[in-house]
Amino acid sequence: MSETTDRLLVVVAHPDEETFGCGSLLAHATASGVPTVVACATRGEAGSPTPGRGLDDADMAEVRESELREAAKLVGVGRVELFDWVDSGMDGEPIPGSLCAAPVVEVAAVIASLIDDVCPSVVVTLDASDGHRDHAHIRDATLRAVEVSSWRPSGVYLHCLPQQLMRKWVEALVREQPDSEHLGLGDLGTPEDKITTVIDTTEFLELREQAIAVHRSQTSPYEVMPAGLRQEFLTAERLQRVHPDWDGGPVETDIFAAADASF
DSSP, X not given: OOTTTOOEEEEESSTTIIIIITHXXXXXXXXXXXXXXXXXXXXXXXXXXXXXXXXXXXXXXXXXXXXXXXXXXXXXXXXXXXOOOBXXXXXXXXXXXXXXXXXXXXXXXXXXXXXXXXXXXXXEEEOOTTOOHHHHHHHHHHHHHHHHSSSOOSEEEEEOOBHHHHHHHHHHHHHHOTTSXXXXXXXXXXXXXXXXXXXXXXXXXXXXXXXXXXXXXXXXXXXXXXXXXXXXXXXXXXXXXXXXXXXXXXXXXXXXXXXXXXX
């Protein structure tokens, strides 16, 4: 497949996930000559601003949208699409108009329309292994969308938080704060045997760090990690291929090669 026919669509729930989660993947695609589009379901209104950054009275929807667009541009994203659902927050009854209050089929229809417009060869969304309900909702809607869209992507992936690294993070948190309640986090993340694809993105580490810094309204999870663990998270992108079906074998190292092979 030529560079002009490869296209990547990344679908996330909140601003910063395109960078905290998929930033190096997007930079990798750009460096490979692949046009990229990011779709974000909400403006992250429920996210509290990081203290001490002068944003306590700011309009978080406006701030976070601006951060999203700036960070996406930095890693080479050619187009950002923002949907109009409201951030559902972490718990409680989802308010009308929030992402989780919208039926999956409704959200899927909007994403399917974008898929038909973009015609991506590869679609990536969140694996939701961190337990956030908006992440699970956008995952389910995106997987539904690729089934009902007129354009059928050749490769569909979930962007994974590796369980092995999540457990290392919990261990580090417990060492620093022995009385804290972090133990439940140890069951989060995607088990290693479900990760089908690992892309070495070491060369994009500095660019990824710059993009993370753009999201100054939020405290990134990497800020509270030991330096070595931070580097482990940020120098490889780990994904689970859900289409074409994974039949085992060596771990993939290129999502676009898989898309080519499926034609």
